[in-house]
Amino acid sequence: MIISENAVVLFHYTLTDEEGNELDSSTGKDPLAYIHGHKNIIPGLEKAMEGKKSGDVMIETIEAAEAYGERQEQMIQQVPRTSFQTEDMQVGMRFEAQTPNGPVSVIVTELTDETVTVDGNHPLAGKALTFDVKIDTVREASEEELAHGHVHGKGGHQH
Ligand code: ZN
Numbered sequence: 302m303i304i305s306e307n308a309v310v311l312f313h314y315t316l317t318d319e320e321g322n323e324l325d326s327s328t329g330k331d332p333l334a335y336i337h338g339h340k341n342i343i344p345g346l347e348k349a350m351e352g353k354k355s356g357d358v359m360i361e362t363i364e365a366a367e368a369y370g371e372r373q374e375q376m377i378q379q380v381p382r383t384s385f386q387t388e389d390m391q392v393g394m395r396f397e398a399q400t401p402n403g404p405v406s407v408i409v410t411e412l413t414d415e416t417v418t419v420d421g422n423h424p425l426a427g428k429a430l431t432f433d434v435k436i437d438t439v440r441e442a443s444e445e446e447l448a449h450g451h452v453h454g455k456g457g458h459q460h
Contacts, residue, residue: 306338311438317431332437334456362431372427379416
């Protein structure tokens with residue numbers, strides 16, 4: 302079958318950035334599983350998958366807007382050091398910040414004696430991403446998978 306709304310798709314991928322650095326890969330692991338048409342994966346990749354079938358390969362470069370979005374300056378904030386409970390802050394530390402819109406994963410990008418600069422942008426925001434994809438399996442989703450909104454079994458949830 303071909304990939305269309307409600308198909309379960311298992312695929313292998315290697316993800317590289319604009320400089321050709323490998324960011325992630327499923328090589329040597331289970332393929333990634335998702336249900337097509339449910340925004341389980343980034344929009345640009347989901348569009349590229351439409352109409353493909355098992356065994357198909359493709360290399361697709363997806364602009365930031367269709368991947369993890371553009372970087373947003375308002376996601377970068379300076380916070381007084383006194384608002385942290387630990388003295389032991391380091392550039393590159395990640396933690397969850399509570400915001401009015403719920404918890405956001407942030408990274409410490411700069412430190413002074415008084416302030417901590419944190420960046421809540423997704424690490425891949427603002428980047429064009431290239432996916433080297435091989436489609437492993439395309440099948441119908443079960444009723445249960447559609448009800449849960451995710452894939453069960455290989456590459457998916459084990460419950
Ligand atoms: Zn489930």
